[in-house]
Structure formats: structure tokens, C-alpha cells
Amino acid sequence: MGAQELNAIVRQKIEVSPSLIILRVAPDGWDMPEFKPGQFNVLALPGSARRCKYSDEEAVELDPDKLIKRAYSASSASSEKEYVEFYITLLGSGALTPRLFALDVGDKLWMGKKFTGMFTIDDIPKESNIVFLATGTGLAPYMSMIRSDLDHSLDRRYAVLHGANHSWDLGYEAELIAMQRMSKNFTYLPMISMPEEEPSAWKGHSGFVQELWTEGILEEKWGFKPTSENTHVLLCGNPLMIEFMVRHLTEEGYTEQTKNIPGQLHLERYW
Numbered sequence: 001m002g003a004q005e006l007n008a009i010v011r012q013k014i015e016v017s018p019s020l021i022i023l024r025v026a027p028d029g030w031d032m033p034e035f036k037p038g039q040f041n042v043l044a045l046p047g048s049a050r051r052c053k054y055s056d057e058e059a060v061e062l063d064p065d066k067l068i069k070r071a072y073s074a075s076s077a078s079s080e081k082e083y084v085e086f087y088i089t090l091l092g093s094g095a096l097t098p099r100l101f102a103l104d105v106g107d108k109l110w111m112g113k114k115f116t117g118m119f120t121i122d123d124i125p126k127e128s129n130i131v132f133l134a135t136g137t138g139l140a141p142y143m144s145m146i147r148s149d150l151d152h153s154l155d156r157r158y159a160v161l162h163g164a165n166h167s168w169d170l171g172y173e174a175e176l177i178a179m180q181r182m183s184k185n186f187t188y189l190p191m192i193s194m195p196e197e198e199p200s201a202w203k204g205h206s207g208f209v210q211e212l213w214t215e216g217i218l219e220e221k222w223g224f225k226p227t228s229e230n231t232h233v234l235l236c237g238n239p240l241m242i243e244f245m246v247r248h249l250t251e252e253g254y255t256e257q258t259k260n261i262p263g264q265l266h267l268e269r270y271w
């Protein structure tokens with residue numbers, strides 16, 4: 001694997017927690033690709049790239065020359081031309097993420113020249129409210145949408161419902177809190193699932209993120225019930241959360257958006 005194939009460079013690495021990083025990547029000698037907020041690109045490193053300290057040993061030896069490619073949603077604004085930002089979780093047993101976590105500023109990696117994906121808010125009517133529901137790094141595409149597309153002059157409401165294990169896994173928390181303070185139509189509801197592991201008492205919501213919907217917490221915050229008539233819902237992250245919410249929202253009258261059928265339910269499955 002010639003080093004010339006690694007066509008991008010790490011501009012910044014922010015360690016959110018031991019298992020979460022924000023990686024800012026720039027093309028090395030070519031133009032930043034255009035993308036729509038919500039779309040994803042492919043990052044890759046060869047099998048020869050080293051794994052980070054806190055990862056499992058590889059069960060099977062990988063071809064040192066072959067690129068290990070995986071999809072990642074951009075979390076930066078589409079107007080950002082200096083870098084593309086990615087929000088990545090470490091899978092200790094994974095093939096690529098332990099290698100991405102071992103990267104430092106200035107290191108090279110491979111990035112695709114095109115972004116793809118249908119998970120955008122382009123087709124959502126302007127009068128409809130939008131709920132962004134995510135577990136973990138499922139927040140990434142929403143950060144791009146929020147940073148690029150939110151129109152605070154509209155009457156519509158936006159809500160980010162973010163589930164994570166611990167308070168320290170709530171990436172982008174400060175930015176989302178600031179957004180909520182600055183904008184009358186933006187709501188941020190974080191939820192953690194392991195409050196017993198917090199070093200100091202957690203005063204926020206605890207449980208699984210879908211409960212923010214099913215227990216009426218968002219409804220109470222908004223002061224009205226979000227329905228398929230007035231609200232589109234985006235789901236991203238853990239497949240179990242997505243399956244649960246699809247079943248629940250379908251019973252509430254929501255229809256899943258597909259290539260050919262318009263709907264109020266939009267999904268991005270990470271695995």
C-alpha cells in the first residue's frame with residue numbers, strides 16, 4: 001500500500017472520552033468534496049496501520065496493504081471548507097476504529113472523494129417540526145444539519161433527543177446547550193442510561209432515549225403533542241432503538257420515508 005494512496009490528513013483530534021473522538025480531516029492536495037448535511041463519506045486505513053492502546057488484539061491478521069473502509073457521517077457544516085468533521089466511537093474489537101483512534105494530528109488516512117446518502121432534511125416541509133433522535137454517534141449527521149440548515153426565523157420547532165451511556169459520552173453537549181439558550185425554537189434533551197456510574201448525582205433524564213418520546217417528556221417540554229401531522233422524526237444510531245421507534249411511531253400513524261414514498265419518519269442505520 002503506497003503512502004500516496006492515503007489522500008487526506010488529520011487536522012484536529014478532539015478526545016471527547018476514552019471511547020469517543022471528533023476527527024477533523026482535510027483532503028491532502030485536492031478539493032474539499034461538497035456534501036449535503038446528513039450525508040456520509042468513507043474513511044479508511046490499511047491493515048498495517050497501528051491500533052490504539054485500548055483495543056483488543058486482532059483475532060485474524062489483516063492484509064497490511066489493503067484499505068479497511070467504513071462509512072462515517074459528516075458532523076461539520078456543509079459550508080466548512082477547511083475540514084470535514086467526524087464523530088466516531090471506538091469498537092475495541094473493530095477493524096477500523098482502533099486504527100482511527102491511534103491517529104494524531106498530521107497523520108494520513110484515506111477519505112472518499114464523494115459523499116452519499118438520502119438522510120437529509122431537504123424534503124421536510126418548512127412548517128413541520130423536526131425531532132432528531134440519536135444514540136451515541138448517531139448524533140453526527142444532526143450536528144451537520146443543525147450547523148448548516150437550522151432556520152430560527154421559522155415557526156417550526158427543532159428537538160435533539162440524544163441518548164448515551166454516561167454524561168461524559170454526551171458529545172457536543174456544550175454546543176447544543178448554547179444553541180438551546182440562543183434559540184427559542186430549539187430543544188435539547190440528553191438522556192443517560194447508566195446514571196449509577198456517575199461520580200456525582202446526575203440531575204437530568206435517565207433511561208433509554210426513546211423514553212423521551214414514549215414517556216411524554218418532549219411533549220411536556222413543547223407544550224403540545226408531536227404527531228405525524230405536525231412533526232417529522234429522524235432516527236439514527238443503534239438498530240434496537242431504531243426498530244423500537246419505528247414500531248412505536250408506526251402505531252402512532254407515522255410512515256417511513258423511502259426513495260419513492262414520502263413519509264414523516266427518516267432512518268439512518270449504522271449497523
Ligand SMILES: Cc1cc2nc3c(=O)[nH]c(=O)nc-3n(C[C@H](O)[C@H](O)[C@H](O)COP(=O)(O)OP(=O)(O)OC[C@H]3O[C@@H](n4cnc5c(N)ncnc54)[C@H](O)[C@@H]3O)c2cc1C
Pocket residue numbers: 040070071072073074086087088089091093094095096097098136137138140141268269270271
Ligand atoms: C451510513 C453510515 C454512517 C455511519 N456513520 C458513523 C458515524 O458517524 N460514527 C460512527 O462512529 N460510526 C458510524 N458508522 C458505523 C461505521 O461505519 C463502522 O461500522 C464502525 O465505526 C465500526 O467499524 P470497525 O471497523 O471498527 O468495526 P467492524 O470490525 O466493522 O465491526 C463492526 C460490527 O460491530 C458492530 N457495530 C458497528 N458500529 C457499532 C457501534 N457504534 N456500537 C456498537 N456496535 C457497533 C456491528 O455489529 C458491526 O457489524 C456509520 C455506518 C453507516 C452505514
